[in-house]
Amino acid sequence: MRTKLILGxxxxxxxxxxxxxxxxxxxxxxxxxxxxxxxAWAVPFAADHAGVNVLMDGPTDYGKLKAMVEAGSPVWDVVxxxxxxxxxxxxxGLVEPVDFNVVDRKAIDPRFVTDHAVGSFYYSFVLGYxxxxxxxxxxxxxxxxxxxxxxxxxxxxxxxxxxxxxxxLLADGxxxxxxxxxxxxxxxxxxxxxxxxxxxxxxxxxxQQLLASGEASLGQFWNxxxxxxQQEGAPVGISWAQNLTAADMLVVxxxxxxxxxxxxxxxxxxxxxxxxKLAELTAYAPVTPAAQxxxxxxxxxxxxxxxxxxxxxxxxxxxxxxxGEIADRWYAWQAQ
Amino acid sequence: MAHGPSTMPAHxxxxxxxxxxxxxxxxxxxxxxxxxxxxxxxxxPVVALLLRSVLEPTPGLENFAKLLTTPTYAxxxxxxxxxxxxxxxxxxxxxxxxxxxxxxxPGRWAAFLFGVILLSMWTNLLARTYAWMVLLQRTGVINxxxxxxxxxxxxxxxxxNLAGVTIGMTYIMLPFVIxxxxxxxxAIDPAVLQAASLCGANRWQAFRxxxxxxxxxxxAAGSLMVFVMSLGYFVTPALLGGASTMxxxxxxxxxxxxxxxxxxxxxxxxxxxxxxLALYALQVRFLGSGRMTAGGAG
Amino acid sequence: xxxxxxxxxxxRWILVLWGVLVAAFLLLPVLFIVALSFGxxxxxxxxxxxxxxxxxxxxxxxxxxxxSILTSFKVAALVTVASVLLGLLAAFGLxxxxxxxxxxxxAFFLTPMxxxxxxxxxxxxxxFLRVGLNGTLAGxxxxxxxxxxxxxxxxxxxxxxxxxxxxxxxxxxxxAHPFEAKxxxxxxxxxxxxxGAAVFSFLVSWDEVIVAIFxxxxxxxxxxxxxxxxxxxxxxxxxxxxxxxxxxxxLVLMAAAALVRRGxxx
Numbered sequence: 070m071r072t073k074l075i076l077g078x079x080x081x082x083x084x085x086x087x088x089x090x091x092x093x094x095x096x097x098x099x100x101x102x103x104x105x106x107x108x109a110w111a112v113p114f115a116a117d118h119a120g121v122n123v124l125m126d127g128p129t130d131y132g133k134l135k136a137m138v139e140a141g142s143p144v145w146d147v148v149x150x151x152x153x154x155x156x157x158x159x160x161x162g163l164v165e166p167v168d169f170n171v172v173d174r175k176a177i178d179p180r181f182v183t184d185h186a187v188g189s190f191y192y193s194f195v196l197g198y199x200x201x202x203x204x205x206x207x208x209x210x211x212x213x214x215x216x217x218x219x220x221x222x223x224x225x226x227x228x229x230x231x232x233x234x235x236x237x238l239l240a241d242g243x244x245x246x247x248x249x250x251x252x253x254x255x256x257x258x259x260x261x262x263x264x265x266x267x268x269x270x271x272x273x274x275x276x277q278q279l280l281a282s283g284e285a286s287l288g289q290f291w292n293x294x295x296x297x298x299q300q301e302g303a304p305v306g307i308s309w310a311q312n313l314t315a316a317d318m319l320v321v322x323x324x325x326x327x328x329x330x331x332x333x334x335x336x337x338x339x340x341x342x343x344x345x346k347l348a349e350l351t352a353y354a355p356v357t358p359a360a361q362x363x364x365x366x367x368x369x370x371x372x373x374x375x376x377x378x379x380x381x382x383x384x385x386x387x388x389x390x391x392x393g394e395i396a397d398r399w400y401a402w403q404a405q
Numbered sequence: 406m407a408h409g410p411s412t413m414p415a416h417x418x419x420x421x422x423x424x425x426x427x428x429x430x431x432x433x434x435x436x437x438x439x440x441x442x443x444x445x446x447x448x449x450p451v452v453a454l455l456l457r458s459v460l461e462p463t464p465g466l467e468n469f470a471k472l473l474t475t476p477t478y479a480x481x482x483x484x485x486x487x488x489x490x491x492x493x494x495x496x497x498x499x500x501x502x503x504x505x506x507x508x509x510x511p512g513r514w515a516a517f518l519f520g521v522i523l524l525s526m527w528t529n530l531l532a533r534t535y536a537w538m539v540l541l542q543r544t545g546v547i548n549x550x551x552x553x554x555x556x557x558x559x560x561x562x563x564x565x566n567l568a569g570v571t572i573g574m575t576y577i578m579l580p581f582v583i584x585x586x587x588x589x590x591x592a593i594d595p596a597v598l599q600a601a602s603l604c605g606a607n608r609w610q611a612f613r614x615x616x617x618x619x620x621x622x623x624x625a626a627g628s629l630m631v632f633v634m635s636l637g638y639f640v641t642p643a644l645l646g647g648a649s650t651m652x653x654x655x656x657x658x659x660x661x662x663x664x665x666x667x668x669x670x671x672x673x674x675x676x677x678x679x680x681x682l683a684l685y686a687l688q689v690r691f692l693g694s695g696r697m698t699a700g701g702a703g
Numbered sequence: 704x705x706x707x708x709x710x711x712x713x714x715r716w717i718l719v720l721w722g723v724l725v726a727a728f729l730l731l732p733v734l735f736i737v738a739l740s741f742g743x744x745x746x747x748x749x750x751x752x753x754x755x756x757x758x759x760x761x762x763x764x765x766x767x768x769x770x771s772i773l774t775s776f777k778v779a780a781l782v783t784v785a786s787v788l789l790g791l792l793a794a795f796g797l798x799x800x801x802x803x804x805x806x807x808x809x810a811f812f813l814t815p816m817x818x819x820x821x822x823x824x825x826x827x828x829x830x831f832l833r834v835g836l837n838g839t840l841a842g843x844x845x846x847x848x849x850x851x852x853x854x855x856x857x858x859x860x861x862x863x864x865x866x867x868x869x870x871x872x873x874x875x876x877x878x879a880h881p882f883e884a885k886x887x888x889x890x891x892x893x894x895x896x897x898x899g900a901a902v903f904s905f906l907v908s909w910d911e912v913i914v915a916i917f918x919x920x921x922x923x924x925x926x927x928x929x930x931x932x933x934x935x936x937x938x939x940x941x942x943x944x945x946x947x948x949x950x951x952x953x954l955v956l957m958a959a960a961a962l963v964r965r966g967x968x969x
Contacts, residue, residue: 094921099932100939124921128932132662132825133917140832144920154663161665222543227648228663268565269648274938281746283544301745396664400656401477403648404484432800436808439793439852447815447849450826499728502721509708509715510722518722520957523902525729527953528736530910531930532946536732536739539747546735546749576728584902585861588895592865595706608705608714616705626861630816630854630903637819639913654819658913661821674822681817685810 093327093334096126097149097189100274103127105350106149106189110338117337121330131158134322138163143322146331147338149189152181153231155318156389159185164320171332177339180382181316181356187339188356190347191316193373193380194232196308197224197280197295198287207287209310210240214263221286224279227269229392229399231315231383233260236289239311239381249384253395257402269403280305293352296371309376315383316356348372454667455675461668468672478656478673485653485677488570488642489635493628495575496582500627501620503579504586526580534644537573538564541645565647573645574635581634582627589623590616629685636681653677733950740943747938758944767929768945775926778840779908782847786904787897789848790855797856798863809860816853820913823849828917838920846918847908854903862896863889 095111097103103125111123129148137143150158158164164185167174174182181188198207203219212219213236225233234251237259243252260267268285270276273294279285280295281303292312298305319338321331337343344355345363354372355361361369369375388395458468472478507515525533540546541563548560563569593616601611639654646652653673660670708715735749740758742751762768797809815823827846828837836842866889874884890897912927919928930942 092921098936099929100936102936103932126919126921128916128928128935130662130916131665132821133828135665135667136825136829136917137832137837140829142832144838157665228659271643272935274935278539278746278938281744282539282542282748284542298746303746393664393666396659397475397477400651400659401475404477404480404651405649430802432796433802435792435796435800437796439789439812439856440808442789442845443812443815443849443852446827446830446845447823450830451818451823454822454826454829499725502718503725506718506722509706509711509718511708516961518726521726521729524950524953524957525733526902526906527909528733528950529927529930529942529946531912531927531934532736532942533732535747535934535942536735539739539749540732540735576732579725579729580906581903584895584899585858588858588862588899589865590706591895592862593706598705608712611705622861622864626857629813630857633813633816637817639820654821657819658821661825667825670822674819677819678814678817682810682814685813689806689810 090120090122091327091330092122092124093146093330094124094126094144095147095334096129096145099128102351102353103149105347106338109346109350110334110343113343114334114337118330118333123334134158135161135163138323141324143325145322146325146327147334148320148322149317150186150320151230152186152316152318152383152385153388153392155186155320156183156385157392158320159183160389163323165323165325165328165331167321167335168332171329172336172339176341176357176359178356178358180314181318183318186318186320187335189317189319189338190344190351190353191314191356191373192353193292193309193312193314193376194226194236194289194383195292195295195312195373196287196310197290198306198308199280199283199285200304200306202283202286206306206308208308210236211242213287213289214240214259216263216266219287221266222268222279222284222288223263223266224270224276224285224288224290225267226276226289227271227403229396231385231388232313233289234395235313235381235383245311245379245381248381249387251387251391251395253398257398260402292371292373296352309373309379311379311381312373312376313381313383314373315385455671457667458669458671458675468668469676471669472672472676481651481653481656482676482680484650485636488567488574488646488650488652489632491567491571492574492578492635493632495571496578496631497624497628499575500579500582501586501624504583504590504623507583507587508590522580522583530577531640533576534573534641537569537576538644541569541572564645567646567650569645569647570642570650573641574638577641578631578634581630582624585626585630586620586623589620589626593619633681636677736943737947737950739940740947742940745938745940747940758940759948761939761941762944762948765941767924768926768941771924771926771929772945772949774923775909778843778847778925779905781840781844782851782908783901783905785844785848786851786855787859787900789852790859790900790904791893791897793852793856794859794863797860799868812856813853815849820850820911824914824917827914831918838918838923840923843915843918843923843925846914847911850911850914851904851907854907855900858899858903859893859896862893862899866892 095106097106107125111125115121115123126145129150131150131154134145134148137145155164166185167187172187177187181191196207196210196213200206202221207213207219213223234253234256235248237256238248238252239245241255241259268279270279273291276290277294277298280290281298292307295305295307319335321328321335325331339357341357341359341363344357344360347353348355348360348364349368352368352371354374373380459466507518510518543560547563551557552560563572597619598611598615601615606614637654638652639658642650642652643655657670657673660666660673705711739747739749739751741754741756742749743753743755743757744751793812797805827849831837831842836845870892871884871889874888875881879887910927912931915925915928916931919925933939933942
């Protein structure tokens with residue numbers, strides 16, 4: 070069926086001109102985010118490159134990515150992955166180095182670019198809460214651990230990933246500059262104190278459901294998710310104190326069939342226009358500072374880059390080095 | 406391909422295993438298509454993957470050593486078998502009377518009840534599981550309704566624990582016990598029970614001595630499906646269970662899909678496979694593989 | 704007396720009550736989904752603040768939903784046919800056969816059920832990449848067939864064991880060809896087992912998401928994969944709307960089947 074489709078497109082294009090169609094594949098997590106990426110990046114990219122179709126695939130699955138790279142025949146050309154995975158994948162040789170002759174490295178915020186990946190968008194872990202759940206709104210990570218002052222369940226990200234452990238340490242009084250290497254014993258001890266009050270969320274949508282339904286009173290959330298809740302009129306507050314930045318990254322699987330096109334796609338995605346458009350559609354922050362100038366004020370207001378005071382960058386290099394051992398401890402602790 | 410859907414199933418039957426000289430291998434031909442399919446598309450790739458458990462990160466048994474010495478894995482194994490056992494029991498208890506009712510109801514009502522079961526099955530599993538999540542949570546419909554009528558004062562913890570997984574999975578698994586049980590009960594000749602009654606058995610005796618034993622093949626088929634299916638289940642425990650009821654399939658999914666630790670994932674899958682097959686062998690040893698049919702097909 | 708409704712006394716009302724309770728249990732989430740599909744709240748609040756048809760409009764405006772439902776249906780239908788055929792053959796071999804190692808083979812046929820699906824998904828995908836079956840309909844069907852086959856085999860084996868072979872032999876004694884006896888006598892008696900096999904096989908494929916994520920390609924997305932993505936990303940009630948439309952379709956088909964049956968009885 071696929072071959073037929075490709076053949077069909079190819080013939081249609083052949084009739085129109087000498088160029089032959091090429092189908093490159095962009096993979097992301099599905100839902101409205103991928104729709105936005107398609108609109109902001111893929112559609113204009115295809116318009117600029119005669120004879121190129123950008124097909125949407127997904128959801129991203131790291132196991133699938135590894136299998137296709139191992140088999141030497143990746144079907145994906147550009148993949149949206151989490152930052153810590155991007156670093157680990159580079160270590161394991163699963164992704165191509167980015168061609169910075171094509172992609173303008175200097176234009177991208179240095180926090181969100183590595184030799185093997187460029188930022189897709191960035192976001193922050195922030196403290197979100199239901200207004201009226203306690204007498205005064207929680208203002209710091211320490212408040213999340215204060216069950217007397219702020220009763221109710223706490224929502225935390227379920228998987229072993231950058232974020233929750235840092236929050237526990239910050240709440241325990243660790244200075245941001247001393248966060249890494251993480252004091253795991255101390256972090257788990259802190260989390261232990263509220264373990265019975267934690268509800269875990271496994272996906273962004275689930276976190277929103279937890280807060281909107283009142284199931285959780287406060288907790289750790291992605292800023293874009295809370296922004297969306299506020300837009301829908303939910304009585305939800307945000308504290309940006311010590312917000313923790315993380316990002317999705319774009320990578321090109323090792324041996325990708327359309328490597329050159331993929332690099333051009335990365336350039337398009339990280340261009341100020343591409344980033345501004347995506348931010349407008351999703352309320353995620355642009356990784357390219359120049360995008361700011363292209364965005365309207367309403368969009369800019371909800372973005373993490375308005376809250377850089379006290380902002381902390383999660384250390385993805387540290388996480389990539391310790392992903393396995395932290396995961397072992399994390400799940401062991403959860404299962405206890 | 407091993408299976409040609411164009412040929413009628415029965416056409417191959419007489420030729421396949423009737424040659425008298427091959428009496429000892431009688432019937433093997435029937436099994437062959439399914440066997441070849443599984444051999445090529447299941448055994449071959451899965452063995453290749455499981456082999457990585459002794460090859461990665463370095464050749465040796467270190468993954469298995471880690472599996473056996475880390476308390477988490479023991480806990481997760483225990484969770485897995487506990488949940489599977491509880492769900493199987495709950496499905497049987499809830500499903501047996503329904504299968505029985507289906508077998509005795511007048512045609513139209515039986516069709517109606519069948520309709521209800523099929524309707525629920527046909528609705529997407531993820532959507533239904535999510536619906537349960539919203540129904541069962543602390544601020545969910547069920548808890549609020551119970552509190553409104555004054556049955557409870559504080560919300561019951563119905564989700565993110567064993568209760569949530571049991572409700573959600575029993576819900577999914579019910580049809581898998583009802584259908585085989587129904588098929589078995591329908592095959593029982595009502596005259597047998599009349600005979601029991603003529604011989605002076607009361608209702609309870611007739612149930613215990615006649616109906617229940619005769620329904621055992623269905624019980625065995627249904628509970629086998631539910632138990633084994635539950636062992637490897639992923640979606641429902643992930644949404645309705647809590648971190649403390651984490652099951653093996655979730656952990657393996659983490660290892661394989663997120664951490665890319667295929668060696669460890671393979672080792673965990675291998676142990677699950679061996680333990681389950683051993684349990685199955687025990688069951689066959691002591692109970693026979695579900696063929697307790699009086700005067701059965703043997 | 705225990706299998707004749709009219710003669711079961713008080714017991715029958717206990718069974719009926721239980722049946723009603725279980726039916727309510729089975730229907731509760733389905734009705735809830737239908738209600739949510741008309742609710743205005745994106746976050747599945749219930750009762751919803753207002754009623755709307757917005758999610759149905761979104762559903763119909765996006766052809767990918769319908770495409771994915773059709774793809775799912777196609778895959779599940781092919782899986783069902785193949786699974787019942789292979790299952791029937793295998794069941795005959797396992798129940799009637801006299802070859803050594805039958806018990807081992809029986810256990811072997813169950814292993815795809817035990818193995819966590821993600822392991823099969825990764826393993827099969829790696830093989831498919833090498834033989835060029837990845838992203839194809841055939842590959843998709845094979846992946847789900849592996850998962851569905853054990854259910855077919857268990858269902859049909861169970862039915863066949865409950866069937867008295869003497870009846871088939873009697874037909875042969877009376878002059879029927881052995882093949883004809885199987886087709887005319889045994890197969891109809893296995894009706895419920897075959898029905899169960901078909902329902903389970905269809906269902907396994909229809910609801911399966913992990914293998915489907917691996918087998919998917921830009922042009923081959925099934926309904927659960929779409930739902931999975933949307934559930935994790937957006938939690939949109941469009942999912943409820945799509946599920947509700949399928950419920951409606953099922954009801955229409957069931958009503959039609961009932962009418963046909965009634966018509967043919969006259």
